[in-house]
Amino acid sequence: MNQSAPLAVELRGITKRFPGVVANKDIELRVRRGEVHAIVGENGAGKSTLMKTLYGMHRPDEGEILLDGRPVSFRSPADAIAAGVGMVHQHFMLADNFTVLENVVLGSEPTRGMRLDRAEARRRIRDISDRYALGLDPDDLVEDLGVGDRQRVEIAKVLYRGATTLILDEPTAVLVPQEVDELFGNLAELKREGLTVIFISHKLDEVRKVADAITVIRRGTTVGEADPRTTTAKQLAEMMVGSELPTPQTRTATVRDTAVLQLTGVTVATPGGRPAVDDVSLTVREGEVVGIAGVEGNGQAELVDAIMGLRPLAAGTVVLGTDDITSWSTRRRREEGLGFIPEDRHRQGMLLEAPLWENRILGHQTRPPAVKGAFIDRKAARSDTERIMRDYDVRAPGPDTLAVALSGGNQQKLIVGREMSARPRLLIAAHPTRGVDVGAQSVIWELLKDARAEGMGIVLISADLDELIGLSDTLHVMLRGALVATLDPGHLTPEELGSHMTGAGDNAVGAA
Amino acid sequence: MNVLRRARLALLAPLLAIVVALAISALVILLIGEDPLAALRVMVDFGDSPSQQTQAIVVVLNRAVPLFLAGLAVSVAFRMGLFNIGVEGQYRLATILAAAAGAAVSLPAPLHVALIVVVAMLVGAFWAGIVAVLKVTRGVSEVISSIMLNFIALGTASFLLTGPLRGSREGSSIITTEEVPESGRFPDLNGVLGALGLAEPRTELYGFLLVAVVVGVVVAVLIKRTRFGFDLRASGLSPSAATASGVDARGMVVKTMLISGAIAGLIGLPDLLGAQYSYGTEFTAGLGFLGIAVALLGRNTPVGIALGALLFAFLDRAAIPLQFADIPASVVTIIQGTIVLAVVVANEIARRLTRNQAERGNAVAPPTTGDGSTGGGQGPGGGPPPDDGPGSGTGPGLRTATGDAGRTDQPQGAKA
Numbered sequence: 001m002n003q004s005a006p007l008a009v010e011l012r013g014i015t016k017r018f019p020g021v022v023a024n025k026d027i028e029l030r031v032r033r034g035e036v037h038a039i040v041g042e043n044g045a046g047k048s049t050l051m052k053t054l055y056g057m058h059r060p061d062e063g064e065i066l067l068d069g070r071p072v073s074f075r076s077p078a079d080a081i082a083a084g085v086g087m088v089h090q091h092f093m094l095a096d097n098f099t100v101l102e103n104v105v106l107g108s109e110p111t112r113g114m115r116l117d118r119a120e121a122r123r124r125i126r127d128i129s130d131r132y133a134l135g136l137d138p139d140d141l142v143e144d145l146g147v148g149d150r151q152r153v154e155i156a157k158v159l160y161r162g163a164t165t166l167i168l169d170e171p172t173a174v175l176v177p178q179e180v181d182e183l184f185g186n187l188a189e190l191k192r193e194g195l196t197v198i199f200i201s202h203k204l205d206e207v208r209k210v211a212d213a214i215t216v217i218r219r220g221t222t223v224g225e226a227d228p229r230t231t232t233a234k235q236l237a238e239m240m241v242g243s244e245l246p247t248p249q250t251r252t253a254t255v256r257d258t259a260v261l262q263l264t265g266v267t268v269a270t271p272g273g274r275p276a277v278d279d280v281s282l283t284v285r286e287g288e289v290v291g292i293a294g295v296e297g298n299g300q301a302e303l304v305d306a307i308m309g310l311r312p313l314a315a316g317t318v319v320l321g322t323d324d325i326t327s328w329s330t331r332r333r334r335e336e337g338l339g340f341i342p343e344d345r346h347r348q349g350m351l352l353e354a355p356l357w358e359n360r361i362l363g364h365q366t367r368p369p370a371v372k373g374a375f376i377d378r379k380a381a382r383s384d385t386e387r388i389m390r391d392y393d394v395r396a397p398g399p400d401t402l403a404v405a406l407s408g409g410n411q412q413k414l415i416v417g418r419e420m421s422a423r424p425r426l427l428i429a430a431h432p433t434r435g436v437d438v439g440a441q442s443v444i445w446e447l448l449k450d451a452r453a454e455g456m457g458i459v460l461i462s463a464d465l466d467e468l469i470g471l472s473d474t475l476h477v478m479l480r481g482a483l484v485a486t487l488d489p490g491h492l493t494p495e496e497l498g499s500h501m502t503g504a505g506d507n508a509v510g511a512a
Numbered sequence: 513m514n515v516l517r518r519a520r521l522a523l524l525a526p527l528l529a530i531v532v533a534l535a536i537s538a539l540v541i542l543l544i545g546e547d548p549l550a551a552l553r554v555m556v557d558f559g560d561s562p563s564q565q566t567q568a569i570v571v572v573l574n575r576a577v578p579l580f581l582a583g584l585a586v587s588v589a590f591r592m593g594l595f596n597i598g599v600e601g602q603y604r605l606a607t608i609l610a611a612a613a614g615a616a617v618s619l620p621a622p623l624h625v626a627l628i629v630v631v632a633m634l635v636g637a638f639w640a641g642i643v644a645v646l647k648v649t650r651g652v653s654e655v656i657s658s659i660m661l662n663f664i665a666l667g668t669a670s671f672l673l674t675g676p677l678r679g680s681r682e683g684s685s686i687i688t689t690e691e692v693p694e695s696g697r698f699p700d701l702n703g704v705l706g707a708l709g710l711a712e713p714r715t716e717l718y719g720f721l722l723v724a725v726v727v728g729v730v731v732a733v734l735i736k737r738t739r740f741g742f743d744l745r746a747s748g749l750s751p752s753a754a755t756a757s758g759v760d761a762r763g764m765v766v767k768t769m770l771i772s773g774a775i776a777g778l779i780g781l782p783d784l785l786g787a788q789y790s791y792g793t794e795f796t797a798g799l800g801f802l803g804i805a806v807a808l809l810g811r812n813t814p815v816g817i818a819l820g821a822l823l824f825a826f827l828d829r830a831a832i833p834l835q836f837a838d839i840p841a842s843v844v845t846i847i848q849g850t851i852v853l854a855v856v857v858a859n860e861i862a863r864r865l866t867r868n869q870a871e872r873g874n875a876v877a878p879p880t881t882g883d884g885s886t887g888g889g890q891g892p893g894g895g896p897p898p899d900d901g902p903g904s905g906t907g908p909g910l911r912t913a914t915g916d917a918g919r920t921d922q923p924q925g926a927k928a
Contacts (some may be wrong), residue, residue, distance in 0.1 A: 224558065310755060331758030340756065349755035351749040353867065362746060363757035365739050374738050 007069065008033040008165055008196040009054070014063035016049055023049040025221045029064065031165075031213075036187055036197045038207040038228075041217030041240055045437070047200050050217070052199075055087045056080035061127045067165075078203060081159050086163030088154045088448050090170040094142050101125055101138035104157050128159050132189045147295070148179035152186065165196040173434075176295055177465070177498040184210045202240070202438065204233040214301075216240055226471035245389055254287035255473055259319075260426045260457035261307070268302045268481075275314060276302035278481035284426060284457040289448070291472030291489065299481035300461045301343060304430050307459070308340055309333050335366055339424030341415055343431040343461065349415045350403045357385040357399040360418055367422065384421070392417035392432060393443055409440030416444055420451060425452065430461045445471065465494040477501055524562045525862035526809060526816070529854035530823075536854075537847040546839050554837045568829060570705070570713040575825035576818075577724045577782040578796065582803025583810055583817035584731055584777035589654075591735060592748040592768050598643055598658030599776040600800025603664025606635040607780025608689060611791040615690035616785075624696040629723075629781065636777025637770045639665060642771035648762040653824035654769070655917045662800075669791075679790060688792030696922075698723075698785035718786035726813040734771075744768055759851035776800065776818050805852040811859065824848060846868060 005248035007030050014027040024046045027315060031037040041047050053060050056074030064071050065085055074080045077087070094103050101121055110117040110124075122138045129136040134152045142150060151171060158166055172180045176214060187210055188198055201207050207228065214226040216239040223239055261284040277299045284290045294300055305311035307318060309330040317326045325333055334340070340363065342348035350359050360381055361370040370381035385399035394413045396406050403411060412432070419427060433441040442453065448471060452458055462468045469489045477500045479483040485500050536549035558568040582599055589596035593616070610632035619627060642661060646652040679690030700716030735741040746754040747764050755761050780798050790797060806824055808818030827848055831841040 260621050308756065329758065329760060330755065331760070334758045342756055347752045348749070349751055349753060351746055354745075354749055358742070358746075361742060362753065365742055365757065365759075376737055376742055376887065378737075378738060 006033050007031065008067065009198070010066040010069075011050075011054070012064050012066070012492065014050065014053060014065070016053055016058070016060050017299055021105030023220055024053065024060070027217075027220075027480065028222050030214055030225075031196055031198060033068075033196055033281060034194045035212040036191055036199055036210055037213035038199045038214045039217060040202055040204065040207055040214060040236065042202075044495045045217045045240075046220040046279045047217055048169070049220075050200075051087070051200060053170060054080070055167060056087060059275055059473075083110055083159050083162065084162060084164040085167065086161060086165070087167040088151070088158055088169065090173060092150050092154055093409065094150060094153060096141075096143040098142055099144060099146075100136050100140050100153050100156070103142055103153055104138070104160050106157075108161055124160065125156060128156055131193060132159065132186060133255065134186060146179075147174050148182055151175070151179075155186065156192075165198065167198045167200070169200050170202075171199070172201060172203060174420055174463070176501055178502060180206060181340065204236045204240075208233060208236070232461075237438065239492045253473065254406035254453050254454060254455070256286040256288075258286045258321075259283050260321055261459070262317075262319040263307070263321070265403060266303070266306055267314045268299075268306050268311055275480065276481050277306060278503055279316070280481075280483055281316075282476060282483065284459055286455040286457055287452055288457040288473045289452055289460050289471050291462070291464065291468040291475040292478050292483075293462075293468050293475060293497055294478035296463060298478050300430070301479055302476055302481075303478070304343070304428055304459075304461065308338065331366065331380060334363060334422075337423075337425035339419040339422060339427040341412075341419055341427065341429045341432050343434070345408075345411055346350060350411060352404040353402060355402055356389070356394075356396060356406075356414060357381045359403050360388065360399075360419075361386040364418065364422055388417035390416060392420075392447070393440075409436035412436045413440055413443060414462065417438075418445055420447060426457045426459070428459045428461075431463060432460070433462075433464065433467060465497050469494065469497065520794055525858040526811070526820075526855055529809075529858040530851055533847060533850035533860075534847065536850045537843065539844050540846050541839070541843055543663045544840065546843075550837065551839050551843055554833050554839065555827070557833065562597060563667045563713065563916065565714065566705060566710045566711040568716060569710075571718045571829050572822065572825045574715075574786070575719050575780065575828050576780045576821040577718055578799050579802055579806050579821035580724050581727065581775060581779045581782075582799045584728060584803075584814065584820055585772050585779065585800075586732060586803045586807040587810070587812035587814075588735070588775060589772040590746075590748075590769055590807055590816050592744045592764060593751065594765065594768060594772070595655045596638060596640065596643070596658055596769065596772045596776075597655055597804065598665075598800070599779070599803050601658075601662035602636040602776035602799070603779035603800055604772050604795075604797070605665040606632040606641055606667050606777035606783055607795065608672055608791040610777070610781065611689045611692060612672070614692040614696040615679065615780050615790070618693065621695040624693075625698060628692070628696055628785065628920045629778070630836060632781055633774040634775040634777070637774040638771025640769045641766065642778065644766040647769075648765050650754060654765075665722065673791065673793070675926030678846070679843040680792070686792055686794055688790040688794075691789045696785070697789060698781075700786065716786060718782045720782035720786055723778070724782070728818065731775070740767070744908055768796070776803075779803070790915065802848075805848065808852055808859070809855050823851075 009029065011027050011029040014024055014029075016389070018022040027046075027050055029039075030049075039050070052058055054065065054081050056077045059073070059075070065074070066072070067085070072083055074083070075106060080087075095106070098106070101118065104125055105121045110120045112120070112121060125138045128134065129138075132155075134156055136138070136149070136152055136156055140149075142153060145153065151174075151474070155166070159348055161252065171183060175183060181217070183208075187199070190197055199207070199211060204498055208231070209228075211228050212238065214228055216223050216226060216392040218240060226239065243420065263280055263282050264292065265341070266280045267275050268278055270276045274387065280303060282290060292300055292303070302311060306313055309325070313326060317324055320336060320338065323336065325336070328336070346352060349362075350364060357370075358381070361376065364370060368377075368380070369384045372380075382399045388394060389396060389399070392413045394410050394417065396410060403414075408416070412435075416432065427448075432448065433444050445467070448458060448460075460468065460471055469492050472489045475487045475489045475492070475497070476483045477487065477497070479501065487497065487500065518580065526789040541551050558565045582603070585599050585602075586596055610628045613631040614624065614628040617624070617627065639661060640658075643654050643658045646657045647654050673687055673689065677689050678687060680686065680688045698719040701719050701721060702712065702717055705717060706712065735744065743759045743764060747759055747761065748755065751761060754764075780795070783796050784791065802824060806817055806820040809820035810821070826843045832842045834843060835841045854881070
């Protein structure tokens with residue numbers, strides 16, 4: 001490594017403890033000025049804690065932070081911003097009904113007298129947009145923008161505040177491959193202008209493509225720095241998890257003839273406007289994984305709700321096995337063999353402030369082992385939770401732990417275990433591995449594969465194209481509420497799939 | 513150890529709140545030129561003779577029984593995130609109709625009492641049911657409709673009292689309904705006091721205390737141990753997760769409000785069947801609103817509510833002795849008010865603390881939300897949550913939808 005280059009950011013021996021846990025231990029990080037430095041590691045490895053430390057959201061217990069060689073101490077993100085460190089969060093923090101300009105200046109408005117100086121703001125935003133090729137029009141409404149543009153607004157927000165070091169937290173999680181390429185183009189511009197980018201990810205191929213240097217974090221500590229030019233994705237993954245990289249591949253067909261789920265002409269209306277789900281027909285057979293690809297916001301969530309009975313249909317029928325379940329309640333659907341792994345586990349899958357054993361019951365309130373007649377069988381619920389924790393590798397102190405105390409991967413494994421334990425005929429898996437680490441991801445993939453082999457029908461919705469291509473037997477592409485293409489995942493690259501998702505290459509990307 | 517720690521955490525917030533409230537109240541008493549310590553002495557002085565002391569205990573218990581029932585009624589709704597502010601109207605209307613029904617019929621003693629109780633519960637449930645129906649069919653916020661229905665209930669009760677159900681003689685200063693005959697009255701518990709070796713008090717200890725205890729136990733079991741209770745608590749903790757798990761949100765709103773209203777119907781009965789025997793212009797008012805305070809204080813658990821009710825009853829008893837000591841009785845109201853405010857603040861602080869602890873993997877804290885008392889807005893109509901920032905309890909959502917916009921990026925509102 002070139003030790004003579006000036007270090008934009010240096011972390012020395014950073015240790016951060018929370019009661020009972022050491023989240024970061026002896027972290028060593030050296031980021032040179034003007035480079036894209038990737039930080040990779042499993043979820044729960046401590047990346048977020050580290051970035052929160054660097055962004056001033058909490059203070060380290062030990063160690064020091066140096067910016068341009070000077071030790072600094074941040075009491076709040078405001079201090080970090082003042083020192084030129086900015087953060088682009090994974091989930092955008094934009095007001096939809098504001099323009100780009102208003103979003104960018106929000107919180108640090110240029111004023112003339114008491115009024116917002118729009119001319120000055122517009123000039124500066126144009127300037128930033130041109131300099132870094134962000135292609136933003138300050139007067140566009142954010143709600144009209146696609147995901148990629150919104151991300152650029154977030155970046156512009158940070159640059160507007162004078163950041164010279166940008167932290168990007170999982171920036172590609174929400175993007176399709178084409179948008180990822182655009183983002184990488186933007187990062188190159190930033191680099192050219194001498195800015196430093198810290199890029200957090202666990203997508204190793206991307207990291208190798210964009211980063212100048214890679215620091216790997218495992219179990220709260222830095223295990224080493226890697227050179228992306230000489231390190232393979234496999235080697236990186238092994239550094240990350242200390243084992244081999246799992247793949248989602250399943251090529252032995254287990255599809256049987258009996259259909260478990262048949263959707264015919266399913267349409268979900270939205271108040272005023274075109275339907276969220278538009279005349280969707282599809283069949284899932286026993287032992288078949290039917291993947292649904294699409295840019296998020298194209299009706300997948302509404303389709304899931306329609307199958308689960310959480311949203312009324314404007315037209316069409318849903319048939320489970322031989323029963324027309326169109327008019328059934330969600331509870332009855334669940335009782336008759338629908339399993340559900342929701343896309344947003346915090347919103348639909350868990351009671352965060354309830355213990356794990358109560359979360360075991362959730363969605364299965366009417367079935368043994370957790371209930372006996374009208375009563376909750378606490379003992380059985382606890383012991384069955386322990387079984388799930390054992391069988392599905394949920395790492396938690398015990399069934400009385402609050403769900404909120406678990407990492408995302410462990411929460412997800414609990415949900416998967418709970419749903420699998422009910423032996424559903426059809427499982428709806430919406431983003432089953434979103435936000436979980438590589439270890440949990442491979443566990444979940446294995447579970448899905450096993451269930452498929454046993455004859456379970458699975459509807460898989462995912463933004464992870466490798467996962468979709470790897471696991472699916474049939475792949476539908478959803479665009480603006482309709483199924484626009486049916487593809488054979490056997491001969492498909494993520495790039496091809498990505499162009500189908502955006503409407504076969506035309507630039508009509510964007511939220512529905 | 514674990515249990516001890518839980519208990520300590522659960523008690524810490526209310527105790528702290530009471531201490532803060534007492535400090536503020538002491539300041540207020542000082543400001544009006546009285547001696548806080550003297551006031552405190554008066555409040556804890558239960559009298560000299562054994563009979564006086566027993567009497568004081570009876571007064572406190574008799575006051576605590578309706579407060580406990582009121583707190584319970586409010587807490588059941590709170591548990592699923594519903595704000596039943598209509599308890600006041602529910603119990604007033606229930607009490608006058610139950611009094612009228614009790615006076616109109618003549619039955620053997622146990623049946624007579626049972627009839628009165630059933631009528632009261634049905635009327636309370638019916639009145640609360642209106643709120644539920646408005647909410648599930650028209651999306652009317654239960655806060656608004658239950659407040660409005662309070663006015664209608666009080667007006668209706670006044671009309672009934674002065675009109676069709678008037679029992680007192682023409683021209684008497686206090687208007688009441690017909691008296692409930694002997695067979696419809698609830699036997700007292702003074703025998704128990706005697707058996708405990710306490711002196712005979714001047715008035716009766718309400719036998720309805722036993723009913724309240726039974727209702728408390730039933731509610732505790734219902735909420736904590738049954739499937740129904742699980743659905744109810746799940747709806748309170750996360751309406752969206754509950755709906756996805758198969759809970760029928762509309763049905764839960766109706767059932768919960770019916771139960772809450774039925775319990776509210778009981779609030780007036782201890783006084784009606786134990787001391788007054790008729791509903792009149794002088795009948796105890798305001799218990800429904802005090803019930804909200806008691807439920808907050810007791811953090812929506814039956815045991816906590818019982819303690820809260822006892823505390824409030826103890827404070828209420830002090831009003832008259834304070835006046836004898838030339839200290840304004842409104843001191844009691846000030847203390848009660850500050851306790852409620854302090855408890856709301858303390859609960860929220862405790863909730864955040866326990867949550868932060870849990871998030872850091874130190875999972876010993878008891879869940880403190882889901883009582884609907886502190887966590888986030890009770891969104892009128894239960895619109896789609898803007899973002900499930902965990903812990904932001906939105907009102908029970910009847911629509912399960914997230915907006916169509918924002919699927920992609922979960923806008924979280926602007927944040928600089």
